[in-house]
Amino acid sequence: MLDLMIKNGMVIDGSGSPGFHAAVLVKDERVTIHRGDTEQFEAARVIDASDQVVCPGFVDLHSHAGLTIMGEPHHDPKVRQGVTTELVGIDGISHAPFKNVEELQRYIWLDSGLNGFPPQPADWLTVADLLTRYDNTVAINMAYILGNSPVRIWSVGWHDRPATDDEIQDMKSVVREAMEEGAWGLSTGLDYPPGAYASTEELIALSEASARL
Structure with missing residues (x-):
């Protein structure tokens, strides 16, 4: 199980690339980005970031x-x-x-x-x-x-x-x-x-x- 999943947001990853819709997955202090369906994932905490931007601090x-x-x-x-x-x-x-x-x-x-x-x-x-x-x-x-x-x-x-x-x-x-x-x-x-x-x-x-x- 994931510790945290932030889904449905517009991800700006800091690389200079255009933003894209994806989920940010966090487990054991490791952060990954997943594009596509998130139904397969379970998380202790889920944040719905619809209409929001998700980016590094x-x-x-x-x-x-x-x-x-x-x-x-x-x-x-x-x-x-x-x-x-x-x-x-x-x-x-x-x-x-x-x-x-x-x-x-x-x-x-x-x-x-x-x-x-x-x-x-x-x-x-x-x-x-x-x-x-x-x-x-x-x-x-x-x-x-x-x-x-x-x-x-x-x-x-x-x-x-x-x-x-x-x-x-x-x-x-x-x-x-x-x-x-x-x-x-x-x-x-x-x-x-x-x-x-x-x-x-x-x-x-x-x-x-x-x-x-």
């Missing part, structure tokens, strides 16, 4: 919901649009890692116009710790992107000056550790301080570090 590649979703974990505005995955930490603005809570909260306040505030005072410091705040608590998948601003704060501080060679090496270590803890990549936002103070050479070095993982 959308990925929001530019989300500022990394903090506010903690207070609104159902994330209804996005779920109702079909979004099942969001990338947070874009524009060079992410909320880990930090050396201490004071720096983290200062940075949250600085960028609150874009990203809002978490429902409770922020107290995480590492990428791994931040990601646990999403695990099994929010309705969608969260892909965390490491912003270059917190990396710069870690090694250079808030200063508007070029990073030294030693500081760049330290930042590369921060990037490697963040990637190992679950970050999916590196983002830059050259309109937003202190990430805006980074030189081209600094950004190349950090990008090379992230690309290796």
